[in-house]
Amino acid sequence: MMLAPSLLRAQETRMFTSNRPPASARRFVSKAVEGEITRVSGLIKDPELAWMFGNCFPNTLDTTVTLGTMDGKPDAFVITGDIDALWLRDSAAQMRPYLHLAKDDAHLRELYRGLIRRHARCVLLDPYANAFTRDPKSTDGLHWSKRDKTEMKPGVAERKWEVDSLCYVLRLAHDYWQASGDTEPYDATFAQAAHTIIATFREQQRVAGPGPYRFQRMTDQPTETTLAGIGTPTRKTGLIHSAFRPSDDACTFPCNIPGNLFAVATLRELAVLASAVLSDEALAADARALADEVEKAVFAHGIMQLPDGRQVFAYETDGYGNYLFMDDANVPSLLGLAYLRCLPADYPLWQSTADAVWSEANPWFFKGAAGEGIGGPHIGEGQVWPMSIIVRALSSDDDAVIAWSLKTLRATHAGTGFMHEAFDKDNPAKFTRKWFAWVNGLFGELVVKVARERPQLLTADYAS
Known part of the structure; x- marks a missing residue:
């Protein structure tokens, strides 16, 4: 029957029993x-x-969050999932889905305040690191990073320089303020971290040399290490250099275009935050100026032509006219530029690029x-x-x-x-x-x- x-x-409906942890075991x-x-x-x-x-939807809150205090203020540690470390990128992205609910939930606002504060301290600890340990004094790191040839500080889990890591710090800070109206976490420590982010981006334009960052790993995977510790040679065009992609894989060419466009967008958002909340017009002006420089460089050096004649954004370039066209699922990606508000969704060059990466033109x-x-x-x-x-x-x-x-x-x-x-x-x-x-x-x-x-x-x- x-x-x-x-x-x-x-x-x-009865067949689909919740796979969430029991209420008593949920982290937040x-x-x-x-x-x-x-x-x-x-x-x-x-x-x-x-x-x-x-x-x-609740998986981050259920399983990855630890909320505590430091110096009498909220401190949040958000792991990526099955790896017990905080990635700047992942943790910011993990908290994004709840932003629209923060204004009406004081407990949720406490969590955002704690994560924004933790991010600021991480940036000040080492702006070149991508992942951090729960204990800022720990020297354990991740087991695969123990022999890396780089300057590993206590509290750093892995030290892969990825321009998007710092962009995500700025994006979360801006979007939380916009969503909630809360200005509590934007203190002197946050302001110092914001200044450090701009200084690091400028350092990695590499106009006056490669900067202090070096990274090499003993590995049989070429995507896990960099040439000579800094990557392949580049012409200095104003683009920000990155050693690794959002996937934690090494760049083929050090100037990653999605990362640079994300930097442009988040620097402009920082300028708004700096002016309205921090009352720091010098920081705002510096952020706008750097955003303008990088944007100009992207449009001068980050656009290429496919074999079929279509113009698209490159994924990476070296400034010498060498381009890599591909896309990686990790965001920022070429596909994700509209989602990240780097470009409007109806921007013709992004649309042609998005069509190309969702096709066999992308390896x-x-x-x-x-x-x-x-x-x-x-x-x-x-x-x-x-x-x-x-x-x-x-x-x-x-x-x-x-x-x-x-x-x-x-x-x-x-x-x-x-x-x-x-x-x-x-x-x-x-x-x-x-x-x-x-x-x-x-x-x-x-x-x-x-x-x-x-x-x-x-x-x-x-x-x-």
């Missing part, structure tokens, strides 16, 4: 986030999609029986990162693209109810990282955005 549709849906609880889970889940017709959202674009998307050297060929699918949807105003993305994500979580770092293009049961909080939160962010802007897409049957 066939069940009536309403009974069938009820039966399906926000009433506003819990209310958002209930509200948005009620808009989703598909039981499996609703179950995934309920698992993923790290893969298409198989399970799905299609962008991966990267970090995991290797044939591996699609759900992050790329999510970022494409977050950047799109095409209902068909967004619906396809939701359906593909629903079909490739391998029954776990969570997103993963990567899945095999032909078999999603082969995946990496079962606990990767950034991409879980990013999926939740997508669903919340769809609920706000296109709620009709959540009433679709994605099982068919």
